[in-house]
Structure formats: C-alpha cells, structure tokens
Amino acid sequence: MERKFDEELKNLKDKILKLGALVEEQVQNAVNALVKRDSSLAKDVIEKDTQVNRIEVEIDEECIRLIALRQPVGVDLRFITTAMKLVTDLERIGDLAVDICERAMELNLEPQLKPFIDIPRMADISMQMLKGALDAFVNRDSKLAQEVCARDDEVDNLNVQIFRELLTFMVEDSHTISRAVRISYISKYLERVADHATNIAEMVVYLVEGKIIRHMGA
Amino acid sequence: MERKFDEELKNLKDKILKLGALVEEQVQNAVNALVKRDSSLAKDVIEKDTQVNRIEVEIDEECIRLIALRQPVGVDLRFITTAMKLVTDLERIGDLAVDICERAMELNLEPQLKPFIDIPRMADISMQMLKGALDAFVNRDSKLAQEVCARDDEVDNLNVQIFRELLTFMVEDSHTISRAVRISYISKYLERVADHATNIAEMVVYLVEGKIIRHMGA
Numbered sequence: 001m002e003r004k005f006d007e008e009l010k011n012l013k014d015k016i017l018k019l020g021a022l023v024e025e026q027v028q029n030a031v032n033a034l035v036k037r038d039s040s041l042a043k044d045v046i047e048k049d050t051q052v053n054r055i056e057v058e059i060d061e062e063c064i065r066l067i068a069l070r071q072p073v074g075v076d077l078r079f080i081t082t083a084m085k086l087v088t089d090l091e092r093i094g095d096l097a098v099d100i101c102e103r104a105m106e107l108n109l110e111p112q113l114k115p116f117i118d119i120p121r122m123a124d125i126s127m128q129m130l131k132g133a134l135d136a137f138v139n140r141d142s143k144l145a146q147e148v149c150a151r152d153d154e155v156d157n158l159n160v161q162i163f164r165e166l167l168t169f170m171v172e173d174s175h176t177i178s179r180a181v182r183i184s185y186i187s188k189y190l191e192r193v194a195d196h197a198t199n200i201a202e203m204v205v206y207l208v209e210g211k212i213i214r215h216m217g218a
Numbered sequence: 219m220e221r222k223f224d225e226e227l228k229n230l231k232d233k234i235l236k237l238g239a240l241v242e243e244q245v246q247n248a249v250n251a252l253v254k255r256d257s258s259l260a261k262d263v264i265e266k267d268t269q270v271n272r273i274e275v276e277i278d279e280e281c282i283r284l285i286a287l288r289q290p291v292g293v294d295l296r297f298i299t300t301a302m303k304l305v306t307d308l309e310r311i312g313d314l315a316v317d318i319c320e321r322a323m324e325l326n327l328e329p330q331l332k333p334f335i336d337i338p339r340m341a342d343i344s345m346q347m348l349k350g351a352l353d354a355f356v357n358r359d360s361k362l363a364q365e366v367c368a369r370d371d372e373v374d375n376l377n378v379q380i381f382r383e384l385l386t387f388m389v390e391d392s393h394t395i396s397r398a399v400r401i402s403y404i405s406k407y408l409e410r411v412a413d414h415a416t417n418i419a420e421m422v423v424y425l426v427e428g429k430i431i432r433h434m435g436a
Contacts, residue, residue, distance in 0.1 A: 057430060064299060068291045077286055081278075081302055088303055163399070171392040177385060184399065188406070212275060 005070050009079070012062060013138045016083060016090075019055045020134040023090050024127050026052065026097035027193060031123040034104040034186065035116050042101035042108075052094035059087045082207045086137065089196040093130065096189045096196075103182045103189075113169065113179045122158045122190040125151060129197035136201060142208040148201035149213065155194035162187040223288050227297070230280060231356045234301060234308075237273045238352040241308050242345050244270065244315035245411060249341040252322040252404065253334050260319035260326075270312035277305045300425045304355065307414040311348065314407045314414075321400045321407075331387065331397045340376045340408040343369060347415035354419060360426040366419035367431065373412035380405040 026045050033042035063084045066072065072080060107113075129148050136145035166180040205213050244263055251260035281302045284290065290298060325331075347366050354363035384398040423431050 053430070060299075064295060067285060067299070068295055071289045073286045077282060081282060081285070081299070084299055085303060085306055088306065167395060167399070170388065170395050174389040174392065177388050177395075181381070181385070181399065181402065185406075188403075212271070 005066075005072070005076075008066055008070070009076065012059070012066070012080070012083060015055070015059050015062070016087065017134060017138060019052070019059065019087060019090050020130060022048075022055065023052055023093045023097065024130055026094055027100070027123060027127060027190075030097040030100035030104065031120055031190075033101055034107070035120060037104075037108050037112065039105045039108045042104050045101045046098050049094055049098050052091055056087045056091040060084055078207055082137070082203050085203060086200050089200050093193050093196050096193050099189050100186050103186050107179060107182055110179055113176055113183065118158050118162050118165075119183070119187060119190065122155055122162075122187065122194075125155050125158070126190055126193040126197060129155075129194055129201070133197045133200035133204065136204045137207075140204070140208050142205050145201040145204035145208070146213070149198050149205070152194055152198045155191055159187050159191040223284075223290075223294075226280075226284055226288070227294070230277070230284070230298070230301060233273070233277050233280070234305065235352060235356060237270070237277065237305060237308050238348060240266075240273065241270055241311045241315065242348055244312055245318070245341060245345060245408075248315040248318035248322065249338055249408075251319055252325065253338060255322075255326050255330065257323045257326045260322050263319045264316050267312055267316050270309055274305045274309040278302055296425055300355070300421050303421060304418050307418050311411050311414050314411050317407050318404050321404050325397060325400055328397055331394055331401065336376050336380050336383075337401070337404060337408065340373055340380075340405065340412075343373055343376070344408050344412040344415060347373075347412055347419070351415045351418035351422065354422045355425075358422070358426050360423050363419040363422035363426070364431070367416050367423070370412055370416045373409055377405050377409040 026048060029041055029045045032038065033045060063080050066080055067077070070076075129151050132144055132148040135141065136148065163184050166184050169176045170180045202213055205211060244266060247259055247263045250256065251263060281298050284298055285295070288294075347369050350362055350366040353359065354366065381402050384402050387394045388398045420431055423429060
C-alpha cells in the first residue's frame with residue numbers, strides 16, 4: 001500500500017510536468033503566431049486550450065481521490081494540496097496563451113508595427129521560470145525555487161522597457177496607437193505568465209521550508 | 219466529533235467571508251484613492267496587503283489541519299479543497315488592489331485627465347460579483363454562481379468601452395498617452411478582479427453540480 005501510494009505520487013508528478021510542458025508549448029506557439037503573423041497557428045492554440053482545461057480537472061480529481069483514499073498527512077498531504085493550487089496557475093497560463101493569440105489575430109489584420117525582439121525574450125525567460133518552478137516542485141528544491149522568484153524582476157523590467165518604446169511610437173504617430181496598445185497588452189500577459197511561475201515557486205518554498213516569501217512587487 | 223467538525227467548517231466559512239470582505243474593502247479603497255486622487259489612502263491599501271496575505275495563509279493552514287485531523291471525504295473534502303483554491307483568488311484580488319494603488323499614485327503626480335465614471339461602475343459590478351461568488355460558495359448555491367459568471371461580460375464590455383474612450387484622448391493629444399495607458403491598465407486590473415470572481419463562481423458550480431463551465435471568454 002505504501003509502495004502503491006509512492007507510485008501514485010510519482011504518476012501525479014508526471015502528469016503535472018506533462019501539463020507544464022503543454023502550457024509551455026501553448027505560450028511558445030502563441031508568441032510564434034504573433035512573431036510570424038500566423039493566425040492559423042493562433043487558432044490552433046485557442047482550440048487546444050480545452051485540452052489544458054481537461055488535464056487540469058483530471059489532476060484535480062486525482063488529488064482528491066488520493067486524499068480520500070490514502071488519507072495522507074504531513075509532507076505528502078501538503079504536496080498534494082500544493083499540486084491542486086499549482087495546476088490552477090498552469091491552467092491560467094494556458095488562458096494567457098489564448099489572450100496572446102487573440103491580440104495577435106487582431107494585430108495580423110493591420111500592417112506590422114515593428115519586428116518583435118523583446119517580446120520573444122520575455123517569453124523565453126518566462127518559460128525558463130515556469131520550467132524551473134515545476135522542477136523545483138517535483139524535486140522539492142527550494143534553492144531553485146528561490147532562483148525562479150529572483151528572475152521575476154527581469155521580466156518586469158522588460159515589460160517597462162517595451163512599454164517605453166511603444167510610447168515613443170504612439171507619440172510620434174497616432175495611427176500606431178491601437179496596435180501599440182495591443183502589443184503592450186501582450187507584454188503584460190507575458191509578465192503575468194512570469195507572475196504565475198513566481199507564484200508556483202513561492203508555493204514550493206513554502207512547501208519545503210514552511211517560509212512565506214510572498215511576491216509583493218519590487 | 220461530528221458536531222465539532224461542523225463547527226470547524228462553519229468557522230472556516232466565516233474566515234473566508236471575512237477575507238472576502240477585506241479584499242472587497244481593499245479594492246473599494248483603491249478605486250477611491252484613484253477617484254479622489256488620495257495617495258495617502260493608496261499607501262494604506264498597499265500596507266494592508268500583508269494582512270490579506272496573512273489571513274490567506276491562516277485559512278490554508280486551517281484547511282490542511284482539518285483534512286489531516288478529520289479525514290473528510292466526499293462533499294466535505296471537496297468543500298475544503300475548493301476553499302484552498304478560492305483563497306488564492308482572494309489573495310490575488312488583494313494584489314490587484316495594490317496594482318490599482320500604484321497606478322493611482324503615478325496618476326496623482328500629473329493633472330487629472332478626466333473624471334472617472336466607468337471605472338467606479340466596473341469596480342461596483344466586480345464587487346457584486348465577488349460577494350455573489352462567496353455567498354454562492356458558503357451556501358452551495360449553484361444558481362447564484364451561474365448568475366455571477368453571466369455578469370463577467372458586463373465588465374469585459376466596460377473595459378472595451380473605457381479603452382475606446384481613452385484611445386480618442388490619446389489620438390487627439392499625445393500628451394495624454396502615458397496617463398491614458400495607466401488608466402487602461404486600471405481598467406484591465408478591474409476586469410481581472412471580475413475574472414477572479416468568475417473563477418470562484420465556476421469552482422462553486424463544479425463543487426455543487428460536478429459540471430465544468432470553464433470561463434473561456436466571449
């Protein structure tokens with residue numbers, strides 16, 4: 001029975017990593033849809049969101065089943081309740097990929113304002129943070145989790161930098177405003193992806209060390 | 219023991235409602251700080267966020283204690299795990315109140331762009347949604363929860379309307395751009411408050427009916 005439960009916990013970890021990989025792919029494809037002006041790819045991402053939602057519910061149900069059946073306490077119970085919270089963050093990262101696609105499809109109806117450089121960088125850092133946060137979770141690695149939290153500022157700074165650059169476009173030519181604001185929203189969405197990764201990493205620190213390091217901005 | 223557990227569940231509900239009332243007050247004060255250009259009130263809201271965070275952790279710990287000690291199954295277990303997810307949404311509404319205050323303080327350094335009419339309306343609807351979602355949770359009222367979900371579009375539409383109006387300011391006078399974009403962020407924050415209320419309401423529908431009505435935008 002003990003061994004069975006260990007196996008179930010391992011399966012749970014695998015499922016969470018699988019969902020993490022899926023939402024990572026969704027964000028990556030959303031940014032590709034934007035950069036390559038590929039509305040058909042954007043539509044694919046939007047459709048695939050139901051899959052993200054389905055897996056989230058499956059993991060949730062598995063967690064409830066494990067609590068009811070195995071009646072874990074201590075570390076194992078905290079691991080499972082953290083998993084339930086964490087998949088909500090993953091699902092919402094999936095929603096943000098959809099939001100990016102919606103703005104990308106709107107932008108694709110107009111000429112390109114400028115080539116994207118900082119947005120893909122923001123996406124890369126956010127994805128590294130997400131991977132780091134999930135690895136930290138499955139390996140109970142508090143040090144890695146704290147490194148993830150420390151990177152949140154990089155993304156926030158890129159968001160500010162992108163916004164400043166967009167502002168110069170808007171001030172110089174009012175025809176660019178609606179596009180520039182849409183791009184600034186996408187930059188905000190990516191900032192929120194990084195926030196979710198940070199939230200997950202903070203939960204891991206709490207899980208491992210019992211210490212609260214709540215993410216309160218700079 | 220059964221009776222003791224009922225009492226503990228009632229205390230848990232009371233604590234959640236108390237946290238709900240606190241974050242509602244935080245959002246209300248944040249919007250007041252904006253409308254009345256009161257940076258000192260904005261600072262108070264930002265400081266009070268630690269209280270929101272503290273109560274969230276207390277509720278979380280109480281949920282874990284109840285699961286470990288009472289080993290609930292079925293409806294009671296689902297109620298407690300939903301509570302744990304839901305307080306995360308409440309805590310993040312608290313963070314959004316802080317975000318509103320930060321933008322309000324920046325706006326207060328410049329002359330007022332226009333009187334605020336739609337922003338307070340958005341805040342009112344979002345707060346009604348939040349109250350409704352929490353009432354639906356503690357009373358297991360799926361009908362009320364569905365009514366809350368249905369109102370999300372009202373807030374989304376107000377956000378679009380606010381954005382269009384701000385766009386006309388920006389196009390007419392580029393000196394208004396940085397202020398207008400900040401106001402559009404505040405409008406987005408309130409849209410996200412309503413999203414969190416909708417998320418809570420969706421969890422209630424799932425809790426009561428086992429039916430997923432995932433909020434996928436319009």
